[in-house]
Structures are given as C-alpha cells and as structure tokens.
Amino acid sequence: MNDVRFSRVIDGMRFPLIYLVVVAHLIPFTVQEVTFPATGNELYVLISELFSHHISKISVRCFFFVSGYFFFQKCTSNLFQFAVLQWRSRFSMLLIPFFVWNIITILVIAVKNVLFEFVGLARDVEYVHVSKSTILQLLWTNPINFPLWYVRDLLCMIALFPFLFYYIKISRHFGILALGAIYLMNFESTIPGLSTTAIFFFSAGAYFSIHKKDLLHVFHGVKVIALLLAIAFLVLAVLANGEPNHEYFLRVFLITGVVSSINLFAYLEERNMLPSNMLGLSSLTFFIYVAHEIYIINFLKGFFYDLEIYENGWIKIVCYIIIPLLCIGICMVFFYVFQKCVPRIVDVILGRRPKKQSHIPEQVDEKLATNVA
Template sequence: MSRNDLRSQSLDLLRFPLAVVVLAIHTFSTEGFTMHGVEYSLDNMPVLLEINRFIDGFLRGQSVPIYFFISGFVFFLGIDLTKEKYIQKLKNRLKTLLIPYVIWNAVAVLWVLVRFLPCFSSLFPNIGKVQLDFSLPAILETFWNAKEGIFIYPIVADEVVNNSTYPQNVPLWFVRDLMIVVLCTPILYKVLQHTRHYFVAGLGVLWFTLAYWDLGHINQLLTAFFFFSWGSYMSVNKKDMMQEFSRFFKGSMIFYPLLALLFVASVHYFPDASDTIKRLNVFVGLFFAYNISAWLLTHRICKVSPFLASSSFFIYITHILIAGEFLKLLFFIFRPVTDWGMLSVYVSAVVVTVVFLLLIFYLLRRYTPSFLKIIAGRK
C-alpha cells in the first residue's frame, strides 16, 4: 500500500467509528430521560454515572474536530483554488451539505410537532408546556439557533445557561459551521499560502484560550476554523500527513489516554482544571485517532469498509431523531432496576440504533439511490 493510499484509507477508516462515537455520546447522557411524564435520573446510579464520565473523558468532543480536519484536508487536496474551482466546490457543497442540512432540520422540526398530536398526549405529557411560534423569524431561527425558534420551552430555575447555538437537529451544527468555513476558503487559501503554520497556530491559541469564556457561536466557529484550517494547511502546503503524524505516534498513545483519565479525575478533585485538560485531550485526540487508524491498516488488523464509510454521514445526521426513542423503548421492555441493568440498556440502545440506521441506509442505497443522494448528499 502506497503512502497516499494509506493516508486516504486511514481517513476513511475513521469516518464510521467517529459517527458511532457521536451517537454514543448523545445516547449516554448524565441528564437522564423522561418517559410517560416520569423523569429518570442517573444521580442514584453511581456506576453508570462514572461510566458516563469515562465516556466524556475518552470520547466526548473528539469526533467533530476530526471531521473538520478531514474536511479541510480533502477540500484542498491536489488542487489550486481558482475561481472556477471554487464555484465548482460550492455547487458540490450545495448538494452534499446545504440540501441535507435543510431536509434533516425540517424532519427534526416535524419530529417534535408530531408529539403535539392528541394521540401521543400520554407519551409526552410535558409537551403541553411548550409554546409554539410560527412566525417567519422563528422558523428561520430554528434552522440556525433552535433556542430562539419555533419551540419555546419553559425555563427551569437551575438550568445551566449555554450560549452555544444549535439548529433543531443538534449535530448539524457541524454542517452549518462547515458551510460557513467553506464560504471563506478563498481567503483561507491565500492566508495559508503566505503564513504557513503560523496562522493555524494562532487559531489554535485562540481556540484553546477562549474556551474559558462562554462566547456562544464564536467558540463553535473557532473549533471549525482551527481544525479545518489545520487540515487545509497540510493540503495547501503539500505536507506528508503520514510523516507529520507518525512522529507523534508514541506520544499520542501515551498522552491521549492519560489526559482522558486526568479529565475523569478532575471532575472529582479539581473541576476548575477540567476545561484545560479536555482541550488538550481533544487536540492530542486527532493525532491518536489518525495514528491508531494507520496502525490498524498497516498491521492488517482491519480494512476499510466502503459501505460503513459511506454510511457515516447518514448516521451522523439522522441518529439524534431515534436514539433517544430506542433508549426509552428498551427501558420500557426490560425495566432495569440496577446500575448494570441500566448500563446494558444504554449499550443496547447504541447497538440497536446503529444497526437500524445501517439497515435503512442499505435499503435506500439499494432501492432508491437517487433519493438517498438527495437527502444525504451522497450514495
């Protein structure tokens, strides 16, 4: 396998597990869930709560930065960004990003509106507390920042305020901010050509330091621009990713799990340091993910599945609609009363959701590939 093939396959190998990681993070939540008007909290389940913290340390926040990096690297790979090439790229991203973004946010809105039907009143008794605003500004905001959109939820007194902005389909904030960065690629291209790694390093410093202030969407955009620019820098300046990343193989294998464990410990003993540790963990996680992927391929432990790689985006944009419902269904069926029983329900919910979405993706690709290309931007 040539170095270019290994580089390409290493990136492809990451796509599916990264999507599953996002799904698992959104399924395993310390917030618990509500079913038939009853709130089920994890506060009285120390084992499951601790496992959630380990998941936070090792997995939370890792996938989207790597997706931004891959997107930046692939965007500029093997091209000089002329005006014609830029327009061509925009037309392509219209199909692969914007159209799926609009479709699946609209589906997410309809998914909530269905709960207002009288026949579902017993399943969602708290939905009556939600007010609706169908004004044009509210509808548009739902596709940008759902907190200011159609659904007006009651304010909880002890609710933690988070100024980050998410569309109705929460994971699609990645697609939204990726589209913003893509619009800026002509500027990025010129800057990266002339400033080399200094511009990327500057963005990295901002990304790291400004995390201590809740700047809302600015924090999210910094994540997008930093990791996208980092990947773009390697393509624009024709850096050998294999050579660059492999130098940090041993370091990433040591520091990534170490930082994850330190993050878990910080939750108990020094919470003020947890944000710093997590940022370092996410940064090192990029090296860890790519190096472990390349290592698995070179040692022939696994190989890229084109089907799984192509399904990753579909899983990413759809899972938030059904993962919670599968969790509630499995909880209703098995009625766990212990920590370990609840853990088995959470793990089963992840597995069932992945298998279900893979089946749907397979059926769509086999029988309605044109439709799949419209709703997911790819076959």
C-alpha cells in the first residue's frame, strides 16, 4: 500500500472531521423524534439530528481506525522492543495533554465561578458537577473535558496493544468480524476506556497494518455497496431516533460511513482536489478539539439562544450553521496567539516533540492520536 498517499488522504480529512466534532456538540445528547419537516422548527430538528447525532459520529470512529492502522505500521518482529518504544513515546504524547487539558478545564470552571460569585451571579452547572465529583471521575471515568474520552480510550488501546496484536495476528479477519459483531450487537463494557467503539475501530485499522493489506484498494473495491448501505442505514437510524433499534441502525451506518468517508477523500486526493490550506493542521485541529468545549461553544450557543428571534425555526438553522464556524474561528485565534506568545507551553499541552528533536519524523498516527487526527 502507498502509505504516503494514505497519509495525505488522512491529512485532508483532519479538518473536516474536527468540524464534525464541533457540530456534534451543538445540541444536547438526548435525541428527538424526527418528523416530516412541514415547518422551520421541524426542519431544524431533522438537520440537527442528522448531523449532530449521526453523521458527526463518523469523526471519532475514523480517528480510532486510522490510529490503529498507523500504530502497527512499523511493528517489528521484536515485539518487546517495539512495545517499549511505543509506550514510552505514545504515553508521553498522550498522557500529558490528557491530564493537562482536563485540569485546565477544572481551573477555568473554578475561576469563572469565583468571578460570578464576586459579582453576585449564581454558580453554573459545571461548577456543581465538579464540586460533586471525585478526582478519578473528573480525570478518567467521565473526563470533565468530555471530548477527551477518545484519548482515554486510545490510551487503553495502546496499553493493551500486545494482546490486540496477537489476537489480530492469529485470528486474522475472523477476529475482526467477531469484534464487529459484538460492536453491532451494542454490547458495552462498564470499564471506562474499554468501549467497543475503541476496540473494534482501533483493531480494524490495526488489521490492515499487521497483515499488510492495501486499505485504499480494499475500500475502493466496496465503495458502491458501502455508500449504499451508509445512506440506507443513515435514513433508518434517523427515522428510528429514540426507538430501541436506533443504535443498531446507527452502528451499521458508522462502519459503512467510515469506509465511505475514506473513499471520498481518497477520490479527492487522487484528483488533486484536496485544498492545500486543509493540510498540515494537526496541532490546530487538536487545539480545537480540546479547547472548544471550555465555555467557547457554550458561550456562543447561549448568546444565540437568548435572542428573541431564535424561536423561529429558520433562524435556528442559520445559527446551527454559524455557531461551529464562529467557534472554530475563535479557537484558531487563541491557537495562533498562544503559538506566537508561548510556543514552548503550546508544545507541551499539545503533546508535540520539542523543536530540537524535529529531525525525528512525526508519524501521521501520532498526529492523529495526540493532535486529534
């Protein structure tokens, strides 16, 4: 497989996927029933449910899949030596940002609420949540910066990778099919970090790497059936919103949606249609990933939701489009200001190697894992 081309495909996917992450957080996690849109409000419900609760979920699944692929890309016959190198590099690149950004979130919540109390305003729900939670809950079980559940689960996959390696090596595609069946049957572990989402998609990506499969070639061969299934099960999932069978439809869509997304960007890359300004943005996309939930997106939502005209369904649709763009724009401003003023601190909190080690090639999976795909 042409890993250089695949790396370019993933590089082109990074920013659109992080946009979907922001879109996923525009509405509450509770799903709403979708009806035929006869009014602006009903059309808003359809659009927001379609993107925030369905299409946007493809992003993190892609991150797990590609992280699994690149993690095992340079796996050697000396698994012990490979394990030592990977644990040393990956944990340092993942653990520091994971804990730092959770702690930053706690500190920002505390400072905001101290200021609120000083001027006579009530404390917000985030402060109440922090005050009633243990450190273990805030930093691991349910990360206070909740998008970091992805990094938590990825850390667990890295910790367990020798077991995954032998499982995939011995069972081959039968093992991946078994994990896929468990995922599709909606079985879930109660252990934080061991979600079937992480286990299946990380292992599926690892399978292609361990067994030296040409991923782009395989996906291209099933592009039509994958796209048709993705469309069909997306429709079924949206129509079944809130029903017991919704999650089953959704999971079929997500598997075929990951395949179709990679096929789409492979098509764009093959025809040189990937905008150059969307490439090489690993650090920026990770910053958006970890920073957007620290009051930025909630402030924007609160501002627009408090407008009198927001009750109009068509205005809701316009705000649904504007808010993620504004949120990403604000994050970009913060990123470039911090990058200019405190570059060393930015390196640390983003898990980047110091500049003096820049001669060491940074792998795409490290960008994907520590700088969010």
